[in-house]
Amino acid sequence: MSNNGESYLLSINYMGQDVQVMTEDFDTANLLLNDQHAAFEFLNRLDPDKYPIPGGSRDTQVPLFNFNVPQQDLGESRTSSVQNGKENVENEEIWCKKKPTEKDLMATELFLSLRDQYKDKFNDTKTTKTSIWKIIAKKLMEENYNLGKDPVEKCRQKWANLQKKYLEHMKHLKTTGVERIETPPFFDILHGILGSKDKTNPRMLIDSEDIISESTSEATEVPSMPKTALAEVQAKADNRQDKINEIKKRFSSTIVPKTATAKICQIIKEESEKARKQDKEQFKKLEEILVTQNDQRREFLDILKRIAPVEAPSKEPPRKKRRPNCEDSDSHSD
Structure with missing residues (x-):
């Protein structure tokens, strides 16, 4: 119109x-x-x-x-x-509703396939993550998926949410054992991407009680988790247990010293007493030096007295010399 x-x-x-x-x-x-x-x-x-x-x-x-x-x-x-x-x-924006639509699921599947395709670039420290998310966002939009005003941030946030759900599920499996819990969507694809990362399987020493040992027989009851993933988790757990045993044998004879307040006070007291004794010895040496110097001064004065005795001054006042006057000079001339 x-x-x-x-x-x-x-x-x-x-x-x-x-x-x-x-x-x-x-x-x-x-x-x-x-x-x-x-x-x-x-x-x-x-x-x-x-x-x-x-x-x-x-x-x-x-x-x-x-x-x-x-x-x-x-x-x-x-x-x-x-x-x-x-x-x-x-053409509505994807990944906005609480309950995902069929289009959301299709977009997520394509998104994860692209994330898996570029996983080597994500692991490369020289490549910026933002540049890779731009490529993935562009490919999604080329398939007519609406990512909203900020496609790069949309992809980054979607990956963060999927990764969080995956890690929470893996943590639940490792801490409480394998139970009949709902497996998050796209778990197999996520496990293929994140299964070998340190964030999922950290390379650190853990207590043997934290390792899944008694739940291996129950692990096969979960239909959603693949057998290969269970075998991989169990193999890594066994390797960690072997490393723990080796380290325990290496440091079995090590004695950890026990610190106590009384012990510290005793050390401080001994050091203080030692410093006091040193100060006393130094003062005594200084006193001996001063006595020696005084004796030397007395001897030196005695020697001077013997060489040049000092005469006692006379008590009578000195007489004044008489000056010749004019009369005396005249008498002498006559």
């Missing part, structure tokens, strides 16, 4: 990138918002080189988009709305 010169500015998600487009037709705007494939075709008509259609174009006799769309009557508009509604259901 015509909108009297009004225009609509839309944001189309193309391969994880928001593209701004404008149209003057309401029906075209509605179709672009509800049909992702139609939106891809619309962008492809604007710039075929920049916006190629993922998965190829649909077979249509009449082009989906014209910049001047003819008016439609009310009946055609309702029919188009119903068709758009069906396409919207088919």
Whole structure:
């Protein structure tokens, strides 16, 4: 329908990138918002080189988009709305509902096959995980799976959830023994990817009580867990037990010292007494040195007295010399 010169500015998600487009037709705007494939075709008509259609174009006799769309009557508009509604259901975002749909399960199976395909790159420390998730997200979108606004984060979060369920199930099997519990979906595929990782089977010494020993006869009762997986778990448990026994024999004669407060106090007291004795000895030596120096000074003074005896000063005051006066000089001249 015509909108009297009004225009609509839309944001189309193309391969994880928001593209701004404008149209003057309401029906075209509605179709672009509800049909992702139609939106891809619309962008492809604007710039075929920049916006190629993922998965190829649909077979249509009449082009989906014209910049001047003819008016439609009310009946055609309702029919188009119903068709758009069906396409919207088919193209709804996956992995959003609590109960997975058939399309969610199909997408998960394809997702895990791609994750298994690129597992060597995930194990490579030189390759960034984000770049690999981008490749997987692109392949899923090429199969017309809607991953929402952030496809890379969607894939990463989906893998984290699947991995968490797998690890919880494996932990339950190892701690409580194999019981009749519900096996998580896609367990066999996940076990093929994660079964050999340290996160599932950590390479560390554990107590022998934590190893599954008495549950081997009951392990075959679980139909969901493959026999090869049980044999692998049991073999690794036996290897860990052998390593534990070897280490116990190696350190069987080692005596671990016991520390006590009384022992520490005794050591501190002995060290303090030793330091006190050293200080006393040093003080005694210093005292002997001072006595020796005083004796040497006395001897030196005695020697000086013998060599140059000191005369006692006279008690009478010294007499003044008489100066000759003028009369004396005259008498002598006569």
